[in-house]
Amino acid sequence: MALATQAQASQNSGWVYTANRSGAAYFDADLNGIPGVEKITVCDNTTDGRGTRVFVSGKDGDGGVFLFVTDPSNDGQCHSYQGNFFLEETVVGLDVYEYWGDNDANHGIGHGVA
Numbered sequence: 001m002a003l004a005t006q007a008q009a010s011q012n013s014g015w016v017y018t019a020n021r022s023g024a025a026y027f028d029a030d031l032n033g034i035p036g037v038e039k040i041t042v043c044d045n046t047t048d049g050r051g052t053r054v055f056v057s058g059k060d061g062d063g064g065v066f067l068f069v070t071d072p073s074n075d076g077q078c079h080s081y082q083g084n085f086f087l088e089e090t091v092v093g094l095d096v097y098e099y100w101g102d103n104d105a106n107h108g109i110g111h112g113v114a
Contacts, residue, residue, distance in 0.1 A: 008089050008113045010035065016054075016094050016110030021045070023052025023071070025096040027112040036084045038114060042096065043078035044071040053104070054096040058086035058114060070099075086114035 013027035023046075028039040044052040051072040058065050065086055071079040086092055092114050097107040 008091070010089065011113040013092075013094055013110045013112035016096050016108050018052065018096055018098055018108045019106040020098075022048065022050070022098055022106065023096060025052075025054035025056075025069070025094055025110075027056065027092055027094055027110075029092075029112050029114055031082060035088060037082060038085050038092075039080055039082040040067065040069050041078050041080040042069045042071045044074045047074045050098040050100045052096065053099050054094055056085075056092060056094055058092035059090045060085065060087050088114055090114050 010029035012029050015024045015026050017024045023044050025042045031037040031039045040056050042052055042054045053070045056067045069081045092112045094110045095107055097104045
């Protein structure tokens with residue numbers, strides 16, 4: 001007997017915030033409604049000598065995909081990266097946090113579906 005798993009529909013993450021809300025990240029599963037095009041955006045929201053980074057993880061075929069997107073300062077601009085990174089209809093994890101030098105803090109966790 002074989003078990004079937006139901007595919008998950010693409011789902012954006014919504015804004016995922018650092019624990020102290022100093023930064024945020026967003027995973028757009030199908031950018032502008034185009035399947036297979038994902039966009040990851042990260043925003044540093046405070047001027048405090050720290051940047052904001054998001055670690056994004058998911059699958060592409062048999063392997064794992066791990067991306068970092070960084071916004072080093074609160075300069076009024078967010079940073080983003082887009083492409084076809086993840087296997088469609090698979091869970092994508094986000095870990096957004098503050099960083100300075102080799103330090104990090106205030107992790108916030110979220111997910112979407114590619």
